[in-house]
Amino acid sequence: MIDYLDVLARLVIALIFGGIIGLDRNLHGKQTGMKTLGLVALGAALVTMASMEFVTAPGSYSREALSRAVQGVITGIGFLGAGVIVLDRNSSKVRGLTTAASIWVTACIGIVCGMGGWRIAAMALVLVLALFVLGHPLERHLHNRWMRKTDNERDELTRHED
Template identity: 40%
Template sequence: MDDYLTLLSNEFSGHSTLPWPIVSVRILGALVLSAVIGLERERNDHAAGLRTHMLVGLAASCYCLLALDLVGRDFGDDVRLDPIRMIEAVTGGVAFLAAGLIVFTRGEVKGLTTGASLWLAAAIGTAAGLGVWSIAALATLLSLFVVKVLKSFESRVK
């Protein structure tokens, strides 16, 4: 019985090669930055809004943190890790999700910008998960510029 308790204790000890304060800041940062984009989409009553964008950013951040954790572990010489595969997996998974938002009805394409913003939320979550805050913050600011400022500019040009 003591062996089982020790195993359970070790399993849930939170062991990670990354310090918990860093993990917490990166996850929360991805959540907040993704929420900024999601809030704009939510305010304009789009299919993927606040919660969807936050979940995508959070998931991307978690995948990055897991990949970083794996890279930091010692598996010996028999295991080779490729952290680029993590980015490819996030990109492919979110592209599938975003594609589901795009519909063609009555000769019009709808949901394209929302799909692209979801894909960007994943990139921002990835950047936050990797701790590349300059990219995460700049991408968030630029996304707001694109969806807010350029939309009003487009309306005036038409």
């Protein structure tokens, strides 16, 4: 028997978690936003639950079907993520990798929500948001520190050559 309330809870939580990740991306001026990543997580949860035949009781579904559904979601999301990765010809830099990775991890969170693993999905959501908040300042700090070290080494080599 299908527990429609549990099904609805899994789908809503996936949608909310995807939307939260999308909100962060949108606030940082990225191509994807709440709607896009909310849909990614919702769709991943829906496919996962469909492979479980919408039965929420553990062990009441085919593990092989679940595995195939997860593999299909991950493959399909790879194509969606590839669509946001571009090469900026002016600077020769690749852009969109973080957005593509956020699409991928949002699908993974949706899969976990579809399986009913809300606590695990919530932990992953917190880690994603922590990485978004702390990642750039940490990268900048380490880059500046590394560049200072490189500049100091270069200066020292120059002094020894003189």
